[in-house]
Amino acid sequence: MIKLSQSQEYSIGGVSATEIAKEYGTPLYVYDISTIESQYNRLDAAFSSIGKRRINYAMKALSNINILRTMRRLGSGIDAVSINEVMLALKAGFAPSDIIYTPSGVDMEEIDIAVELGVNINIDSMVALEEFARRHKDTPVGIRITPHIVAGGNAKICTGGIDSKFGISIHYLDRVEALSRETGLKINGIHMHTGSDIYDVDVFLRGAEILFNAASRFPVEYIDFGSGFKVRYRDTDRATNVELLGEKLSAAFNAFCEKAGRDICFMIEPGKFLVSDSGTLLVGVNWVKQAPVTTFAQVNSGLNHLIRPMMYDAYHHIVNISNPFGEIKDYNVTGYICETDNFAQNRPINEIRKGDVLAIMNAGAYGYTMASMYNSRFRPAQVMVKDGRCHLISRPDTLEDILSTQIDLGE
Ligand SMILES: *Cc1c(COP(=O)(O)O)cnc(C)c1O
Numbered sequence: 310m311i312k313l314s315q316s317q318e319y320s321i322g323g324v325s326a327t328e329i330a331k332e333y334g335t336p337l338y339v340y341d342i343s344t345i346e347s348q349y350n351r352l353d354a355a356f357s358s359i360g361k362r363r364i365n366y367a368m369k370a371l372s373n374i375n376i377l378r379t380m381r382r383l384g385s386g387i388d389a390v391s392i393n394e395v396m397l398a399l400k401a402g403f404a405p406s407d408i409i410y411t412p413s414g415v416d417m418e419e420i421d422i423a424v425e426l427g428v429n430i431n432i433d434s435m436v437a438l439e440e441f442a443r444r445h446k447d448t449p450v451g452i453r454i455t456p457h458i459v460a461g462g463n464a465k466i467c468t469g470g471i472d473s474k475f476g477i478s479i480h481y482l483d484r485v486e487a488l489s490r491e492t493g494l495k496i497n498g499i500h501m502h503t504g505s506d507i508y509d510v511d512v513f514l515r516g517a518e519i520l521f522n523a524a525s526r527f528p529v530e531y532i533d534f535g536s537g538f539k540v541r542y543r544d545t546d547r548a549t550n551v552e553l554l555g556e557k558l559s560a561a562f563n564a565f566c567e568k569a570g571r572d573i574c575f576m577i578e579p580g581k582f583l584v585s586d587s588g589t590l591l592v593g594v595n596w597v598k599q600a601p602v603t604t605f606a607q608v609n610s611g612l613n614h615l616i617r618p619m620m621y622d623a624y625h626h627i628v629n630i631s632n633p634f635g636e637i638k639d640y641n642v643t644g645y646i647c648e649t650d651n652f653a654q655n656r657p658i659n660e661i662r663k664g665d666v667l668a669i670m671n672a673g674a675y676g677y678t679m680a681s682m683y684n685s686r687f688r689p690a691q692v693m694v695k696d697g698r699c700h701l702i703s704r705p706d707t708l709e710d711i712l713s714t715q716i717d718l719g720e
Pocket of ligand 1: 367369388390535580581582674
């Protein structure tokens with residue numbers, strides 16, 4: 310995470326942010342590994358009263374192999390949503406048993422490969438489960454259920470409602486039971502992920518009750534509570550109180566295990582919580598453009614690098630690391646893509662001048678992994694800061710990268 314250090318300059322993981330920008334150029338994604346470590350340890354501590362527990366990092370948030378290795382070092386497992394994510398996790402050194410694969414609507418061939426690789430699988434529809442039973446009746450499998458709770462920060466990330474595309478409705482659990490009875494397929498886990506950005510602990514607890522009810526009907530080895538832990542994007546935001554959640558959910562879980570008379574593995578799968586705060590997108594100011602009513606800071610980045618402000622109306626705090634104590638003025642910080650790609654509107658920021666470097670905060674989750682080559686632009690380089698040292702973990706794209714998948718049919 311980026312912060313103002315005692316020397317009154319912005320630093321990331323103890324390294325001056327302006328120095329990083331100077332050395333690697335902008336635009337640039339920078340990840341502070343110490344933030345990931347402290348978030349992981351905080352979450353793990355919150356659930357420490359549960360004997361058998363597992364945090365599975367939702368790698369779609371940020372999937373660079375060095376970040377995955379960091380997670381492995383911390384003791385995390387992996388939540389993968391595509392077979393390619395499974396492959397990357399294996400490449401990063403995770404054992405198949407440390408990977409849980411929870412895809413949505415993928416073709417059966419992908420699921421067949423996951424079975425062959427020996428990873429844990431959560432199936433998210435009745436039709437896929439029936440097909441799974443026909444093909445792999447001897448492979449225990451988990452199910453993703455839809456609790457019919459609507460929660461989440463934005464309609465696009467609410468995933469648990471009655472019209473949700475995700476999961477098997479809790480109203481179909483009789484059918485799951487019948488299928489299991491008829492085919493001998495063992496349901497070994499129950500999974501739920503109701504959406505992102507839920508701050509209300511009671512929503513999680515209501516979801517947990519539904520999970521326990523479902524779990525009591527099957528010989529489950531794990532219960533996966535998904536994620537949705539909300540982080541703070543600005544000072545006034547409410548964040549999930551993970552300590553309170555840990556206390557209440559752990560108690561409920563331990564009571565359930567005791568009643569069931571066996572040890573069940575507790576799982577959660579945070580993405581954003583672990584990596585959002587760790588990441589900063591450093592961008593350079595190409596121009597400060599005065600329009601009749603608005604001052605635009607035009608930066609060398611855009612929705613091709615960080616789409617959250619445009620796609621989810623997400624607030625990302627922005628600071629001018631080149632002029633941290635300049636006079637506060639209002640700006641529209643805007644990208645260079647031929648779309649209206651504002652990172653911020655009417656935002657008070659310390660005076661911005663041509664050539665300044667701005668830091669867009671909380672860019673660790675769903676930043677680079679959602680980046681594209683739109684406008685035939687390159688995705689930026691990525692750097693991680695660990696123990697006070699910077700390491701390049703991916704280079705920017707090149708024109709050759711853009712052309713590499715194209716087949717030129719000539720004149
Ligand atoms: C995206 C996703 C997560 C992570 O959500 P966050 O809000 O980033 O914590 C967890 N589980 C599944 C199945 C997901 O698709």
